[in-house]
Amino acid sequence: MKQLSADQIRNALQVGFAGFVATAVFQALGPNPNQVDGFYILYGVARSLLPTAEASLAAARARVVGTVFGGVVVALLTLVLSNWLAVGIGYVLIQLGGRRLGLNQATLMNACITAILLLAVPEFSALDGWYVFDRAGWHLVGLLIGMAIERLFWFRPALQRLQDSEKRLCTLMLTATSGKESIGAENLIGLYAQHCKIRSTVLQSHQAGTLQLPGFVERDELLEQALQHAVAMQRAPKDLRHIDQEACEEALANLSEPLRSP
Amino acid sequence: MKRRPRAALTLRNGALLAFVVATCHFLSLPEGVFLALGVLTVLESDLGGGVIAGRERFTGTLMGLVAVVISSGALTAAPQAIQVCAGLTLARIFGFAAGLTSGYIVGGQVVAGSLLHHSSNWWYYAFWRTITTLLGVMLGIVISRQIYSERAISQWQEKCNSWLMELAQALSKLNTSPDGPQVFQNLRTFRNELRQGLPELAAEQSVLDAHENRTLLWAQQILQQGSTVMSCCRDLAPLLNSSPKNPFISEQIMDALISCGCTRLKGLTTGDESAQNLEALHQIQGMLQVGVRRHLNEDLSPKNVMAGMEMQSKMDLLMASRLILLVEALINAPHPLPNLWGQKHLADRVKSW
Numbered sequence: 001m002k003q004l005s006a007d008q009i010r011n012a013l014q015v016g017f018a019g020f021v022a023t024a025v026f027q028a029l030g031p032n033p034n035q036v037d038g039f040y041i042l043y044g045v046a047r048s049l050l051p052t053a054e055a056s057l058a059a060a061r062a063r064v065v066g067t068v069f070g071g072v073v074v075a076l077l078t079l080v081l082s083n084w085l086a087v088g089i090g091y092v093l094i095q096l097g098g099r100r101l102g103l104n105q106a107t108l109m110n111a112c113i114t115a116i117l118l119l120a121v122p123e124f125s126a127l128d129g130w131y132v133f134d135r136a137g138w139h140l141v142g143l144l145i146g147m148a149i150e151r152l153f154w155f156r157p158a159l160q161r162l163q164d165s166e167k168r169l170c171t172l173m174l175t176a177t178s179g180k181e182s183i184g185a186e187n188l189i190g191l192y193a194q195h196c197k198i199r200s201t202v203l204q205s206h207q208a209g210t211l212q213l214p215g216f217v218e219r220d221e222l223l224e225q226a227l228q229h230a231v232a233m234q235r236a237p238k239d240l241r242h243i244d245q246e247a248c249e250e251a252l253a254n255l256s257e258p259l260r261s262p
Numbered sequence: 263m264k265r266r267p268r269a270a271l272t273l274r275n276g277a278l279l280a281f282v283v284a285t286c287h288f289l290s291l292p293e294g295v296f297l298a299l300g301v302l303t304v305l306e307s308d309l310g311g312g313v314i315a316g317r318e319r320f321t322g323t324l325m326g327l328v329a330v331v332i333s334s335g336a337l338t339a340a341p342q343a344i345q346v347c348a349g350l351t352l353a354r355i356f357g358f359a360a361g362l363t364s365g366y367i368v369g370g371q372v373v374a375g376s377l378l379h380h381s382s383n384w385w386y387y388a389f390w391r392t393i394t395t396l397l398g399v400m401l402g403i404v405i406s407r408q409i410y411s412e413r414a415i416s417q418w419q420e421k422c423n424s425w426l427m428e429l430a431q432a433l434s435k436l437n438t439s440p441d442g443p444q445v446f447q448n449l450r451t452f453r454n455e456l457r458q459g460l461p462e463l464a465a466e467q468s469v470l471d472a473h474e475n476r477t478l479l480w481a482q483q484i485l486q487q488g489s490t491v492m493s494c495c496r497d498l499a500p501l502l503n504s505s506p507k508n509p510f511i512s513e514q515i516m517d518a519l520i521s522c523g524c525t526r527l528k529g530l531t532t533g534d535e536s537a538q539n540l541e542a543l544h545q546i547q548g549m550l551q552v553g554v555r556r557h558l559n560e561d562l563s564p565k566n567v568m569a570g571m572e573m574q575s576k577m578d579l580l581m582a583s584r585l586i587l588l589v590e591a592l593i594n595a596p597h598p599l600p601n602l603w604g605q606k607h608l609a610d611r612v613k614s615w
Binding site: 001002004008009011012013015016017018019020022023024026027034038039042043045046047050084085086087088089091092095096105109112113116117119120121185186189190193196228231232235236237239240243244247 | 269272273275276277278279280281283284286287294295298299302306342343344346347348349350351352353354355358359360361367369370371373374375377378379454457486489490493496497558576579580582583584586587
């Protein structure tokens, strides 16, 4: 069992609250909301609120586009064939057609799930195109509720996550240079790879311009230098280690001034 | 194990899914559709990726079941919205505690399906969903392993070989026209992608041979030593260019180091490498150590370093550190695994027939 982080606890509470709101909407639909597959609203909530807002958005897009694409393929296929063989043929058509259209793996997976549900569950087959419409629509509502809750509580933009990641890396490298704790080179490499991922997310967002400002570029270079020396320090021969230690400390000292948000 | 053509795998998966759905219908298996979805989850990726996806799906389902049992049991009299709120929160908490990275979504879906869609018979639905998911995941793993298997290691090794070849190229230019920082950035991105594939190798190993972790160890070591070669080349490029003369080894030995290093890196991708090459690297290592020791004791002793020359002495020490690391990493890089290369040689021989 892993110990939960504060972020994970916050995320669990957010999902719970989003579920509460979604159930209220579900109950407001009337005496039998499942007639219109209203329960899918909660499936949408369960699929949202992923570790980052960008991941939630990507998952939402994949779910809705995949559901519609899978539904269209199955609708066309059932004009000719609608027995268990259609499941296999539907799968192949979705994979081949979807890849040709440039759909990603997650979207194709969602399309295949829709195809299987439509063809293998008689209750859903009976609804025909309405099933696809209801499923996609209620999922969309649930996903929107989830993403709204994500924005309302404890929301951290990508730039802030980048700053937090930088702080974490600096603390770790300081610990490594002080010799208080041994931090493996592979750990540092892994953490820096995560940092670079967040950085590329910022570069794709509206905050991209901020990273091009001279102060930010300089900090980025300093962090890179500090990391290169911190990693080399873990690998270098003992009597030559101090060279990297000093260089790392120097870069970290220059980084010690906090990064100011625009 | 060679990589399989994608179209053939698609056909395999399509045929198996149709068969699974038909069997579930024939047997009237309760919630049989989740068996098909479990199989689909595993088959969508190679064996290693499928094992991870299957584990996530089953563990997530189980966590969802536990969350539903607790929230329904403890909050029987509470309004449905409160039950759902508690169920979804618990499913995420249990999922995170179990170390899931995406399976908690399925846990939430079990809660949604049980408490909203099948609220009158949630136990029947959640119980059978869990059972059929387990069966589906297990069946998927067996199929992925036995029928036209695609292994994560094949793809990983192909990528790793390309990376090693690019490293060899960067090393070959070190003394003449070293690559710029962009080349090393690209090499690092490539390395990070390879690192991300390690969990899949571990998962694959766990179903192929639970007692042996040779493949994973080999992959970790090759990445570790390759990373060292990469960072040494990156750091040495400007140092060798700015320094008029390498103070530790002669030009000829430096050339020999680069040449033997390139041969070694290329040898790691093909499995063919002469013992003399490794021996030559050991000799270069010896000469380098002697050169560095002499330089440290004589030229760089505090009384010999003149005022204003500290910077140069630091550069020299940095160069010494990187040269030692470079040779050490080249020597310690592990040989390709015999079973993998045995198959490659066999495939090459078949091609030549």
